[in-house]
Amino acid sequence: MEDGSGFWIAAVLATFCVGASKGGMPVIAMLGVPMLTLFVAPAAAAGLLLPMYILADVYAIWLFRRDFSPRNLKILIPAAAVGILLAFLCISRVPPEIGKLIVALVGLYYLGDTLRKWLARDHAARPADVPRGLFWGALSGFTSYISHAGGPPYQAYTLPQMMPKMTFVGTQAIVFACINWMKLPPYIVAGQVTWESLQRVAMLAPVALFGAWSGQRLVRWLPERIFYGVVRAALGLLSLRLLWEVAQAWGWL
Structure with a gap:
């Protein structure tokens, strides 16, 4: 792995993004791997960040220990496994x-469906049902394992439930804590998580915890309507970025 100043600047920023996402800021952790891949291979970047996710997960579970949906946990965690x-x-x-x-198409599908319902004045919340939960939960576990990108499938299932924002974030924190432990x-x-990468985790751990604290404080401050607007905007930007990365990888750009 690289040890230059550029790598460490990217590692600090990526770690902060991971922590902030665990504090409740939507999808921001997805910036982490692209930042690190400027200096290391994608597999090494994913392996370096996974322990950061797990560390921030522990703190996030404590932060949101009273705010979660038991029914969603019972459906989503086995499906993610x-x-x-x-x-x-x-x-x-x-x-x-x-x-x-897959992640990009899921995100764009959800946003398109949300727009359709808004135009039709359909604002009814959907319950946490088992068939949809099993599908979206399994897809979230699948895409999280491949590219740390399990957020959009999770959101496609949970956002239509219109849960209180802290319940939404707390449920997300617990679900992805379980997913990340299962990925370890x-x-x-x-060979993606090594002793060398764990040594770097020890040095970057305070940044992850500070990021989680900062994200949680910001989520509590944001009005619920603005919070969900930010979630949807971030989901749209992420989906478009992923499509751009796929097009580049396949030589379309």
């Missing part, structure tokens, strides 16, 4: 670009 297992079995056959393309053993087997 199935998705992670499928991704582990298929990882050698599925290019990372496929995972990115196969990442170690694949």
Whole structure:
């Protein structure tokens, strides 16, 4: 791995983004891997950030220990485990670009459906139902394993429920804490998490915790309507960025 000043600046920024996302700021963690890939291989970047996710997860669970939806946890966590297992079995056959393309299409589908409902004045909340939860939860685990991009499928399922913002964020924190712990053993087997990367984690840990604290404070301050507007805007920008990355990888740009 690189040890120059550029790498460490990118690592600090990426770690802060990971922490802030665990504090409740939507989708910002997705900036982490692209930042680090300027200096290290994508697999090494994902492996370096996974322990950061796990560390920030622990703090996030404590921050949101009273704000979560038990029903969603019961549906999404087992479904995500199935998705992670499928991704582990298929990882050698599925290019990372496929995972990115799936995530981008999911995000754009959700935003298009939201716009359709808004135009039709359909503002009814959808319940946390098992069939949809199993599908979106498994897809979230699958895409999270491949490219740390499980947020859009999770949001496609949970945003229509119109939960209070702190319940939405707390449920997300617990679901992805479980997903990240389940990803750790196969990442170690694949050599993406190493003793060298864990040494860097120890140095960057305070940045992750500060990011989680900052994100949580900002979420509590934001009015609920603005918060969900930010979530949807971030989801749209992320989806477009992923499409751009896929187009570049496949030589379309």
